[in-house]
Amino acid sequence: MAKPIELGLVLEGEDARRFHEYMEQPTYTDDARRLIRFAAQEAQNRRL
Numbered sequence: 319m320a321k322p323i324e325l326g327l328v329l330e331g332e333d334a335r336r337f338h339e340y341m342e343q344p345t346y347t348d349d350a351r352r353l354i355r356f357a358a359q360e361a362q363n364r365r366l
Contacts, residue, residue, distance in 0.1 A: 329337050
């Protein structure tokens with residue numbers, strides 16, 4: 319069986335606070351919004 323990959327990433331202090339804040343209210347660029355819409359549309363098309 320494959321061994322799980324451990325990332326070993328640990329955020330502390332200000333980095334941890336900023337990451338948590340971003341995860342609570344993420345911001346998206348216009349390109350990201352277009353990509354999300356495209357992915358949602360593709361997923362919808364594949365369900366039919």
